[in-house]
Amino acid sequence: MQAVLRNDGRDVLGYGPPAGHPPLRRFIAGEMRQRGMHVSEEEIVVTNGSQQAIDLIARALVDPGDGVLVENPTYLGAVQVFQSYGAEIDGIPVDSEGAMVSVVPDAIERRRPKLLYLMPNFQNPTSRTMSRSRRESLAAVLASGRVVVVEDDFGGELRYEGEDLPTLKSLDRGGCVVYLSTFGKKLLPGLRVGWLAAPQPLAERIAHLKKISDYSTSVLLQAALHEFCRRGELRRHLGQVVGHYRERRDAMLAALEDCFPRSAEWTRPEGGLVVWVTLPDGVGAEDVAAEASAQGVLVGCGDLFYLGRPRRENLRLAFSQASPVQIRDGVGILGQIINRKIAVQAGRKNPPEQPLPLI
């Protein structure tokens, strides 16, 4: 920030172009090309985090009554955006290979949706990654050009093992993928800087909506971020956080192995920020989350991410903000709560002598 204030103080404290600070757009396009996506800087629109990218895309494309397909479960903040523009939402199930792409052609035929919103890498909340073969068959489906895919790659660079898979944008031959990502997850949420890459003339339409939404994202933040990237600091930072997060993920997986009952299941994410737990039959996520919260352990309830109600309940455990020791302690507390519930259920044995505090 000091550097950009010193060098371009007058410019970075004034209004900037709605589509974004040109050097930052150029940098983003270059990074995307290095990851195999064919985009020019004119196709980039800088946004206030990826939330605004989702909102602007929906504002440009979704009218009341339009269908939108999303993974089920998915990110609630996206569903709320689509609903706010009057969309009718349908879900695509997610399994260990990510969204079940095989149901997409039929869903397109039946519902004629405007948008298909997907998180192929480390999907939120399931942490599943879409397999290469599914990406390729989806690209073949999309070549018909009948639906716009919104590819939310919020954490694509936070990979801790396995090989990078091609983004849908890089497989897109029909010009129907709008890609979005953010500096929030890999750098600093408090900056609120993300971006989208859309084919022309959609990018121009979205830039106009950005202009009437809030004129532009802070030029000071964009210019400082660009300076940080230009100096190679983002690359260095990514190397560091990937190591930190891998250690935390491993601590969480080890603690789950040690403390959770065999009747629970959980993912082994190759990247991202969360592990997705499927609770044993009959154990309720809300109860577990409330008891854990009373003991200082915060977890996400699976219901928050579902359209409709799943047969078995889930917890989303975030590992990025806690230390390995905190993770081990927190997972231990969760394991005790779940084991106690299983014990109570199985014949009401060993009930706790004192009622547990509930929030």
Added chain:
Amino acid sequence: MQAVLRNDGRDVLGYGPPAGHPPLRRFIAGEMRQRGMHVSEEEIVVTNGSQQAIDLIARALVDPGDGVLVENPTYLGAVQVFQSYGAEIDGIPVDSEGAMVSVVPDAIERRRPKLLYLMPNFQNPTSRTMSRSRRESLAAVLASGRVVVVEDDFGGELRYEGEDLPTLKSLDRGGCVVYLSTFGKKLLPGLRVGWLAAPQPLAERIAHLKKISDYSTSVLLQAALHEFCRRGELRRHLGQVVGHYRERRDAMLAALEDCFPRSAEWTRPEGGLVVWVTLPDGVGAEDVAAEASAQGVLVGCGDLFYLGRPRRENLRLAFSQASPVQIRDGVGILGQIINRKIAVQAGRKNPPEQPLPLI
């Protein structure tokens, strides 16, 4: 920024509450109360500049086909927002006492608008200020509660002469005024921090829309801005810029007096950032602006601000960014262009020997 990073680095780089950084909301509410407006911090929503405040208010309140009343001429960026939500726009004329409030009751009766969008102080683009008596009669009309007034006070503290007049918000007894303003005009446009103050439960609904629009405005910027305000720096800065801008306004008014023909008219704004010129009959704003631009003088064309076409054409001259010497030179060039057009018109005397470069 250094201070907040040192003291609260972890917090200011994370996600913040969608309605805004609590200390900043508290500060804003306190400042508004000092200006006679009865608001609590819960009624404040921090936005990315005032543009987002306008957008969120319209998103909350305007459905397709709803009527919206605006001053005519008015700020184009607001009209575009209302249109994007499907509003039907009607204009209220502006004279030397500001918006002609006398036509409002009839317009409400006929069009049943959802919103009435007004800039009572130093209106953009006319630079007119609504008189006290008009403010009071508008408040009486509003007491019926049949329409929400959006009071855009973008530059209310940039007053160079005359007494402060009560805001519509301070006269509001029916809880039907939504007030908005920004730190952009008085401090730094590049921060993109503004706010709105709306009665509950509208403020909560707008905070939810803020959350799905972009989650929150950068906490780092909000916290740094709050620190700046808390230390009294904003107050000191305002004292300085009011002096600077008054000097520039005076330079512009003096230059207009010296260089413009008697058949042109212009305002003498008590504050704000622009002077509004009405060109002599038959002199076109676009022609003047194009010729001026070719000579390095940038002005706003009046047409950009009108619903429909006015009988006489206008220029909006901004004085905040140019030095008094630049202002004198720029107004001089404009005066020559206008005088030449009048001369050509009046019998095709003294045509220029060389055609002027046009952009």
